[in-house]
Amino acid sequence: MEYFLQQALNALSTGGEYALLALGLAIVFSVMGLVNFAHGETITIGGYTMYALFIFAAPTNAWVLLPIGILAAVAASLTFERVAFRPVRNAPATTGLLTAFGVSIIIKNFFVTVVATRPKAVPTPDWLNTQIPLGPVSIQTLQVLEAVVTFGALIILLAVLRGTTLGLSMRAAAKDFNTVRLMGIRANQVVAAAFFISGLLAGLAAIFIIARRGSVDPFMGFIPVLKAFVAAVIGGFGSLPGAVIGGFVLGITEVVFQVILPDKIAGYRDAFVFTLVGMLLIMRPQGIYGQKLELGEKGG
C-alpha cells in the first residue's frame, strides 16, 4: 500500500511536470502555429540564471532565487519571440519549427562556449527534499509541491483564459487569428501573452527539474521538452486540455513501466513508452483530444 501510494505520487509529480511543459508548447502552438523546440532552452536559461545568481550573489533565501529564475525564463521566452519567431510568424509551420530548432542549437552552444559542457551544481534548498511523514508513508516535499503547483497553475491559467479579454482573445486566436485581429485585438499582444504564459510555465517546471537534478548543463532542457512534445502529441497537438491529459498519461505510463520492467531492461523504459505511444497513434493519429482536420482550419 505504501509502495503503491509512493508510486502514485511519483506518477502525479512526473505527469505534472510534463503537463506544465506540454501546456506551454500547446498554448504557443494554438495561437501562432509554432512548434517551439526552443522551449527546453527556456528551462536551461532559467537554470543558468539561478546558477549565476548563486555564484555571484549567493543569496541565502531561496525565495529570492526562485522567482528570479522564473523571471529569466519568461524574459527568455519573450526574447525568442521578438528576435527569432516574429520574422517567421506567417511562414509555414515547418519554417517556424526549424527556426525554433536553430534557436535551440544556438542557445545550447552558447552555454557550451561561455560556461562549460559539464554540469554545474546548483544547490537546492533543503526543505524541497525533506520527507514529510504522513501516516504510514513519508513523502517528499518536492513531489507534493510539484503536484500542488501544477494544479494551481492550471486553475489560474484556466481562470485567465476563461475570465479575461486577453484570455478570450487567445482562445479565439487558436481558432481563427484573422478574425481576432478584425475585432480590434492587437496580434503582437496576443502572441506575446502566449509566450509569457509559456515562459512562466517553463520557469516553474525548471525549478522542479533542477531541484531533482541538483545541477544545470547546456543540454538539460532537451529530454524534458521531448517528453512534453510526446505528451502534447498524445493529447492532440495544440489542444490545451489535451496537453494536460497527455502529460499525465505519459507520466503515469512511465512510472508503470518503471515499476513493472525488470532491472535488466530498465534502461529501455523510454523505448517501451515511446513504442506504446507509436501504437496509440496508429489507432488514433490525431491524439486523444485532437480533431481531424477540416478544410480551411488551422493546422496540418
Added chain:
Amino acid sequence: MNTLLRSLVGGIGLALIPVLIGVFVMLIGETAQVRTVNFFLINLIIVLGLQVSMGNSNIANLGHVTFMGIAAYGAAVLSIPITIKATILPDAPFGVSEVQLGVVQAALIGIAVSTCFAFLTGLVLSRQSGIAATIITLALIVVVHTVFINWNELTRGARALYGIPIKTNIVWLMAVAAIAVVIARLFRDSTLGVQLRASGEDFLAAAAMGVNVTRLRLVAWVLSGAIISVAGVMYTFLIGSISPKSFYFETVFLTLAMLILGGMRSVSGAVIGAVVVTIGFEFMRYLESAPEIVGFQLPQIFGLTGFFLGTIIVLSMALRPDGIVGNDELDEMLQNRVRDRQG
C-alpha cells in the same frame, strides 16, 4: 525532351559536382583534405536521403540519422573478425559472435535490416501529418539511441566498436554519392515525387485529387531510409570504429543545416548546401581549435561549430526559407532562362 530523360540528364549533370570535387582532391589533395572530402561525400549521401523524404513531403525530419546508425551497427557486428569479437562482444545475441561475413554481405544485411526498420516506422509515420510526424522522428532517434547505449551485448553500449575492416575509399564514395544524386533526382521528378510534393504543398487538395498521400509518404520514407542506410554502411567501413554518438544529434544538426541552407525542395539544393556548409564547418572547426592567425593566438572556443550550424538554420529560415536554390533544380533554372531569352 521527355520528363524522364530530362530528369536523368539533370541528375547526371548534378552528380558531376561530387565527382569533380572527389577527382580534384584525389589528384592534388593531401591526406587530410581527402579525409574531409570523404566525410563530405558521406554527409552528402545522408542529405540526399533526407531530401527524398523531407524535401518532397515537406515534413521536417529530425530522426533520419537513426537509419545510418542501424545499418552501420548491423554491418559492423557482422564483419568484425571473430577473434576481435571474442574480446569486445563475447556474449552477442543471435550467434553474432560466431560469424564473420564479407564486407559486401555484411553491408547488404545491414542496409536490409535498417530498411525494414524504416518500413515498420514508416507505417506509423506516414499516417501522421506535419508537426506530429516531426516529433515522432525525434522520439525515434532518441529511442534507437537508448537501445544502442543499453544493448551492451550487441553494441558494446556507449563504448566504441572497433576492428571493423576498412574497405571504403574515396572512389567508392564518389560513385555512391553520384548514384544517390541521380536516384533522388529521378524520384523527385517521378509521378510519385510530383504527387508527394503536391501533398506537401496542400495536403487536402492533393488528397481530394485522389493522391494516396499515406502510401507516397511511406515510399519516400523507405527510400530515404535506404539511402541513409547506405551512407551508414559506407561510414562504418570508412573509419573502422563506431560509437552511438556518431549517430546522434551532431550529425542530425549538420546534415539538416546543409539541406536547409541549400534548399530542401530540390536535389540541387541538397548538393549545394552540403558543399557550402562543409566549407563553413571546416573553417569553424579550424577556429575552434585555437589557431594562430597572423601572429595572434586565438583561444580555444568550444561549441563554435554548433553555434554556426544553429545560426545558419535561423538565418536561412528568416531571410531565405526556400534556401539558396529554391524551388527549381539548377538545370531547370538554366532552361527557363534560355527560354526567356529566346522570348
